Amino acid sequence: MTAVDLAQLALGNLRRTKLRSFLTILGVVVGIGALLSMVSFGTGMQKNVTRALEDNDLFTSIFVTRQKIDFDAAVSGDIENAIGSFEKPAPVLNDSVLQSILGIEGVDMAFPEIRFPGKIFSFGQSAKTTIQALPVTMERFRPFNSLLYGTFFRNDTCRGAVLNHHVLRELKIRLSAPGAHTPLSTEDSLRGFRTMHPDSVIGSEIELITTIVDIKKVLQNPLQAVTGTQNLPVRESRLRFRISGILPPESGFESGRFNAGIFLPFHTARSIPRMGFASVWDLLDSTPENAGYGSVYVRVQKMRDVESVAASIRAMGFGTFSIMDQLKEIRQGFLILDSLLGAVGVIALFVAALGIINTMVMSILERTREIGVMKAIGGSEAEIRAIFFIEAGVIGFLGGIFGLGLGWIVTRIANVVGNHLLSAQGVPHVRFFHFPPWLLLGALAFSVCVSLLAGLYPASRAARVDPVKALRHD
Numbered sequence: 218m219t220a221v222d223l224a225q226l227a228l229g230n231l232r233r234t235k236l237r238s239f240l241t242i243l244g245v246v247v248g249i250g251a252l253l254s255m256v257s258f259g260t261g262m263q264k265n266v267t268r269a270l271e272d273n274d275l276f277t278s279i280f281v282t283r284q285k286i287d288f289d290a291a292v293s294g295d296i297e298n299a300i301g302s303f304e305k306p307a308p309v310l311n312d313s314v315l316q317s318i319l320g321i322e323g324v325d326m327a328f329p330e331i332r333f334p335g336k337i338f339s340f341g342q343s344a345k346t347t348i349q350a351l352p353v354t355m356e357r358f359r360p361f362n363s364l365l366y367g368t369f370f371r372n373d374t375c376r377g378a379v380l381n382h383h384v385l386r387e388l389k390i391r392l393s394a395p396g397a398h399t400p401l402s403t404e405d406s407l408r409g410f411r412t413m414h415p416d417s418v419i420g421s422e423i424e425l426i427t428t429i430v431d432i433k434k435v436l437q438n439p440l441q442a443v444t445g446t447q448n449l450p451v452r453e454s455r456l457r458f459r460i461s462g463i464l465p466p467e468s469g470f471e472s473g474r475f476n477a478g479i480f481l482p483f484h485t486a487r488s489i490p491r492m493g494f495a496s497v498w499d500l501l502d503s504t505p506e507n508a509g510y511g512s513v514y515v516r517v518q519k520m521r522d523v524e525s526v527a528a529s530i531r532a533m534g535f536g537t538f539s540i541m542d543q544l545k546e547i548r549q550g551f552l553i554l555d556s557l558l559g560a561v562g563v564i565a566l567f568v569a570a571l572g573i574i575n576t577m578v579m580s581i582l583e584r585t586r587e588i589g590v591m592k593a594i595g596g597s598e599a600e601i602r603a604i605f606f607i608e609a610g611v612i613g614f615l616g617g618i619f620g621l622g623l624g625w626i627v628t629r630i631a632n633v634v635g636n637h638l639l640s641a642q643g644v645p646h647v648r649f650f651h652f653p654p655w656l657l658l659g660a661l662a663f664s665v666c667v668s669l670l671a672g673l674y675p676a677s678r679a680a681r682v683d684p685v686k687a688l689r690h691d
Contacts (some may be wrong), residue, residue: 223600227607230580238612241576244569245616246623249664252562253624253656254631259555261651266547277325279515279527281318282536283310308534309509318515321529323522328352328483329510333491337384337479339423339460340413344387346478348425350486351379358516360464361480366392366415367462373484377461378423384478385418385463392418392463419460425479427454427491454490566664570671573612577605577675581682588682598680605676606669613668617661624660625652 231238308314310329318327331350336343355361356369361379370377385392389410429452458481481489517526520541527537540547581588588601628650636646 223603224607227604227611230584230604231608231611234576234580237576237579241569241572242612242616242619244572245566245613245664245668246620248562248566248569249617249620249660250623250627251565252559252663253621253652253660254627254650255558255562256555256656256660257624257628257650257652259551259558260653260656261649262554263551264651265647265649266551276520276540277517277523279517279523279530279537279539280330281310281327281513281515281530282538283308283509283511310511310513310535311509314533314535315510315513317533318513318530321526323517323519323526325516325518326352326354327513327515330512330514331483331486331510332477333427333489335428335479335491336426337388337423338426339421340388340390342388342390344384344478346384346387347476348427348479348481348486348489348491349475349477350483351475351480352483361462363465364462365465367419367460369462370482371461373482375482376456376458376485377482378425378458379462379464379480380460381464381476381478381480382466387478390418415463418463421460423458423460425456425458425489427456427489428452429454429490456489566667569616570667573609573668573671574675576612577608577672578678580608581605581675581679584679585682588679592682601682602676602680605672605679609668609672609676610665613665614661616668617664620664621657621660 315327315329318324328351333348334345335348336345351361351370353370353373361369364379365382367379369379391410391412392415393412515526515530517523523539523541527539530537591601632649635649639647
């Protein structure tokens, strides 16, 4: 018999037992649908996390610290070895070191991390926030290259300020869309919010207040610093800036390295009297010989430059940290997550495979005489086996195709429901599920392979049927 004849016999048997074939295929559909839904959720979460890291430019970022910290030891709980290097004198992270880092091949930019707390007054309201210094070169990178309104700094010494969107809410300001009126909610109205046009905010003046503590005076007389009412070692600095730009509300940086409320030009912010808390070294290094930065942000040109640049910096005696160092562990974590989620679908598909075996064994019992006739007229065991393999393959293929459709429908519904619940909490739209081509093709291939394996025993049993006994079978 030709391959076409074998296929026609296999498909004809499936058509004769429509209900049984439908229920068997339905079992495969449910199994593939469950498998696709689970694995697509894991891949969706991986894509969201990876995209967030890429948007924050963490894959091309290196954070340099004065001390070398063994992060693997810290994660494993071996704190003594993780921070044991603190007992050794740390090298100074100063401007000369910064220039050396900028000279390393592959480094795009590097600047000290200067962050300090402050309070701002504007629009008749006040808000406590964190101020961060940024060089004007950051205008080339997200999210500073696509501000919601306004522009970035003109230079590193101007008196411009870029505000994070959440600071406006603390100042009880809600921006209206250009050319449209955005009414306030009842809750915002009761809380004293007001709507302002972006053009009214850009260019407005803000007053920045920072606090300075004389550490030397505190160390010389701690008791008086705590209980005294005169000559306290605390004073305030007041400076005025103009709002030049506003970051979008979902910039991706709220939980990243650049999560301050206000961003100021680097040299301007550096000259502001302040008490910084970005690093403990800002409090302890008060003498000129130990002056330096607590940490430095380094950005490389390409991801492949991270390892070589980090190695060069560590050779100088400094500690480095980058997400690329933990990328292997991150991928392993997602692999475990995908395996656990996929196991649920595999179990459902295993149950479907048992249904295929049951269906085809019943088919053998019903077609024993037919098998005997085919053998009597010259049908070989290989041809008998091929007929049942084709039946199993068709069941797996159809179950896989419709299973992909079921998985897509289920994930669409789950995505809508999940985003509806999150939107009530102010969370932006999230795509929880992702369907890369390898997942779709892999699920279909896996369905066919499982079905063929399930048909292995029935096909072998059918091929071993004795034609003499089969012809006598009623």
